[in-house]
Each structure stands twice: as C-alpha cells, then as structure tokens.
Amino acid sequence: MSDQRIDQTAFNEVEPLRETTAVPAQPSVPSPPKKKNRVVFSLLFAIAVLLILLVAALLVQQQQHQSTLEATPTPQPTQAPSVPSALEQQVQALEKTVENSDPARNDVPFPPVNLKLRFEDAQTRRD
Amino acid sequence: MQKFLLFVFSAVFVFPFLVLPVHAQMSETHLVSQYTQLIGQYRRQEDQTNIALSQYYRLKTLSSQEEAARLMRMTLQTRAELLITYFEILRLRVQSHPHITEDRQKIAVDRLTTLLADLKSHRSRLEIAVDRVSLDKEAEYIEDLEDRLLTISDHTQSILRIANLLRALEELRAAQAAIEEHIKTAPISETAKIEKQRGVAELSHTINLIQTNITGALTEYDEAVERDSGQILSNMQRQLGSAYTSLSQGVEYARELLR
Numbered sequence: 001m002s003d004q005r006i007d008q009t010a011f012n013e014v015e016p017l018r019e020t021t022a023v024p025a026q027p028s029v030p031s032p033p034k035k036k037n038r039v040v041f042s043l044l045f046a047i048a049v050l051l052i053l054l055v056a057a058l059l060v061q062q063q064q065h066q067s068t069l070e071a072t073p074t075p076q077p078t079q080a081p082s083v084p085s086a087l088e089q090q091v092q093a094l095e096k097t098v099e100n101s102d103p104a105r106n107d108v109p110f111p112p113v114n115l116k117l118r119f120e121d122a123q124t125r126r127d
Numbered sequence: 128m129q130k131f132l133l134f135v136f137s138a139v140f141v142f143p144f145l146v147l148p149v150h151a152q153m154s155e156t157h158l159v160s161q162y163t164q165l166i167g168q169y170r171r172q173e174d175q176t177n178i179a180l181s182q183y184y185r186l187k188t189l190s191s192q193e194e195a196a197r198l199m200r201m202t203l204q205t206r207a208e209l210l211i212t213y214f215e216i217l218r219l220r221v222q223s224h225p226h227i228t229e230d231r232q233k234i235a236v237d238r239l240t241t242l243l244a245d246l247k248s249h250r251s252r253l254e255i256a257v258d259r260v261s262l263d264k265e266a267e268y269i270e271d272l273e274d275r276l277l278t279i280s281d282h283t284q285s286i287l288r289i290a291n292l293l294r295a296l297e298e299l300r301a302a303q304a305a306i307e308e309h310i311k312t313a314p315i316s317e318t319a320k321i322e323k324q325r326g327v328a329e330l331s332h333t334i335n336l337i338q339t340n341i342t343g344a345l346t347e348y349d350e351a352v353e354r355d356s357g358q359i360l361s362n363m364q365r366q367l368g369s370a371y372t373s374l375s376q377g378v379e380y381a382r383e384l385l386r
Contacts, residue, residue: 087305091381094298098374101291103367108162108216110280111209113169115273117202118266119180119195119259 155223158216165209172202192259199262200253206269207250210276214243217283226290226297234352235283242279245272282352285363289344292370296337299377303330306384323384330380333373340370 084092179195218239221232249268256262269276310323347363350356 087302087309088385090298090302090305091378091385094295094302094381095378097298098295098371098378101288101295101371101374103288103292103364103371106284108159108213110277111162111166111169111206111213113206113209114173115276116266116270117173117176117199117206118263118270119199120263 155216155219158212158219162209162212162216165205165212169202169205169209172198172205176202196257196259196262199266200256203256203262203265203269204250204253207246207253211243211246211250214239214246214279217280217287218243220287221283224287224290226293227286231286231349235286238279239283242275278355282348285344285348285351288367289341289348292337292341292344292367292374295374296334296341296370299330299337299374299381300334302381303327303334303377306330306381310384326380326384330377330384333377333380337370337373337377340366340373344370 176195176198179191179198183191183195218236221227221235221239224232227235249265253262253265256265307324307327310320310327313320313323315323344363344366347366351363
C-alpha cells in the first residue's frame with residue numbers, strides 16, 4: 001500500500017518533460033570589508049559638516065563686515081527741551097482750568113437711587 | 128514772651144490757613160471714593176430687596192416678611208448714607224470754593240447743613256426701625272423730602288458750576304494782562320505788534336461776553352434760590368454753556384497771541 005501513488009491521474013511511464021537542472025553554485029567572492037565603507041562615509045559626512053560650518057561662518061562674517069561698513073548716523077545736535085516761559089505756563093494752567101470748568105461735566109451727580117422704595121410699592125407692582 | 132506771643136499768633140491765624148485747605152481736600156477725596164463705593168453697595172442691596180419683597184408677596188409667610196424687612200432696612204440705611212455723603216461733598220465744595228461770594232456761600236451752606244441734619248435724623252431712626260410699618264414710615268419720609276433734595280442739589284451744583292467758570296475767567300483776565308505786557312516789550316516789528324494788539328482787543332471782547340453770560344446766570348441762580356424753585360431755568364444752562372464756549376475761544380486767542 002505504501003508504494004501506491006496518490007495521484008491517480010498520472011501515468012507511471014510518463015517521463016517529466018523537463019528535468020530540473022541544478023544550478024552550479026557560484027564561487028564565493030570575498031566581500032569587501034564593510035569597515036572601509038563606514039570610514040569613507042563618516043569622512044564624507046565630516047567634510048560636509050565642515051563645509052556647512054565654513055559657509056555659515058563666512059556668511060556671518062560678511063554680515064558683520066557689512067554692518068560695520070554702514071555709515072553711522074552723524075549725531076544730531078540734541079536740542080535741549082525748550083523750557084516753557086512763565087507766560088506759556090500760565091496759559092497751560094488756564095487751559096486746564098477751563099477744561100475743568102465745563103458745565104456739562106459732573107464727577108459727582110445726584111445719586112442714582114430709588115427715592116420711592118417701600119413695601120407698598122412691591123405690592124402695587126404685584127397687583 | 129515775644130516768642131510765646133508769636134507762637135499764639137501763628138497758631139490762631141496762620142495754622143488754620145495752612146492746614147484747613149489740605150484737610151478739606153483730603154476729606155473730599157475720601158468722601159468721593161466713599162460715594163462711589165456706596166453707589167455700588169446700594170445697587171446690589173436694592174436688587175436683593177426687590178427679590179425679597181416679591182418673594183414675600185408671593186409666599187406671604189412670616190419668615191419671608193422678616194427677610195424682606197431686614198433687606199429693606201439695609202437698603203434704606205445705605206441710601207441714607209449715600210445721600211448724606213453726596214450732600215457732604217457739595218457742602219465741602221461750596222465752603223472751600225474761593226469764587227463764591229460770602230452771602231451766597233452762607234445761604235447754600237445753611238440749607239445744606241439743615242438738610243444734612245434731617246438726613247442724619249432719618250438715618251438714626253432707621254437704626255431702630257425693624258418692622259414693616261416703621262420702615263415704610265421712613266421710606267415715606269424720604270419720598271416727601273424728594274423735591275427738597277433735588278432742589279438743593281440743583282442749586283448747589285449750579286453755583287459750583289458758575290464759580291468754576293468765574294475762576295477760569297479770572298485766570299483768563301490775568302493771562303490777557305500778561306500777554307498785553309509781553310507784546311509791549313517783545314522785540315517784534317511794529318506791524319506785528321499792531322496785529323497782536325488787535326488780537327488782545329478781540330480777547331477783551333470775549334472776556335466781556337463771558338462776564339455778561341456769567342452775570343446773567345448768577346441772576347437766574349439768585350432768583351431760583353429766592354423762589355426756592357425746583358427748576359433752575361434752562362436759560363441759565365444756556366448762559367453757562369455760552370460762557371464756557373467763549374472761554375475755550377479765549378484760550379485759543381491767548382495761545383495764538385503767544386506764537
């Protein structure tokens with residue numbers, strides 16, 4: 001029973017049309033050492049960083065140079081604040097007094113109170 | 128002995144003049160801040176009282192009546208305090224204003240003092256008023272006092288307004304005199320001098336106009352006080368408004384003349 005074929009549709013005599021040929025194994029090439037690659041990459045990276053830093057430093061230096069080259073504004077002769085004369089002061093004080101004498105202004109008006117507040121009121125409201 | 132006499136003299140005559148105005152100013156500032164604070168307090172209490180009263184009329188229970196009476200008493204007390212503070216401020220202002228004549232000052236202060244005494248009695252009575260009837264009696268008292276309160280307030284505010292305008296007018300007159308003197312001695316051409324003198328003449332005309340308006344307002348005020356009228360005539364308000372406009376114009380002239 002053991003040598004009985006499970007696939008009943010296949011014939012015993014039928015030869016396989018194509019034989020699977022085993023591919024000969026390639027001779028193993030010694031891979032280049034990975035350490036070397038790493039060193040090259042890190043070197044390139046360091047150079048790139050250095051270049052960026054160099055460019056940045058140059059730019060900063062240029063800006064500083066430009067700012068130092070900018071013409072410094074000539075100091076203007078500072079005018080001493082004009083001291084108002086006694087007469088001007090008098091007019092200024094007058095202005096303030098007039099402003100305070102505005103009859104439309106009232107800082108203390110009659111208190112906004114209900115002068116008709118009592119118990120009865122509430123009752124009337126209710127009725 | 129001389130030193131002692133000098134001390135007594137300064138204590139009696141000099142000290143009051145130095146200390147009293149400062150004291151008056153300080154107490155006025157204090158009173159004004161108290162007035163503002165009391166307005167806020169009164170508003171809150173009045174709202175609470177109205178709620179309590181409506182609750183009492185809805186429930187008609189003894190506890191709701193007691194609560195309404197408690198709040199009503201508090202509100203009436205605050206209202207009395209507020210009115211007292213307000214009239215104290217007015218009295219202090221009238222007393223310390225140098226541009227109110229002595230007779231007008233006396234009349235205004237006397238009326239304010241009497242009113243304040245009445246308000247203080249009302250405040251004292253409120254302290255012992257706990258039931259609804261006595262509280263309503265005090266509320267009625269203020270209701271009856273309403274016309275007097277408003278009249279005295281109107282009159283006092285009016286005399287203070289007039290006095291403030293008089294102070295400004297006095298300062299304008301002094302400025303005009305100083306400007307006139309300045310033009311005379313100023314190193315300017317004769318043509319410019321004539322031009323400026325014309326400006327001074329214009330200023331004098333404005334000053335006369337202000338004086339006329341203020342005099343008119345004072346006459347209206349005196350009449351209203353004499354009649355004890357509750358209405359300060361609108362004519363007076365108009366005159367005060369015109370005086371103020373002319374004063375502002377006068378200041379403009381003065382500024383122009385200084386240029």
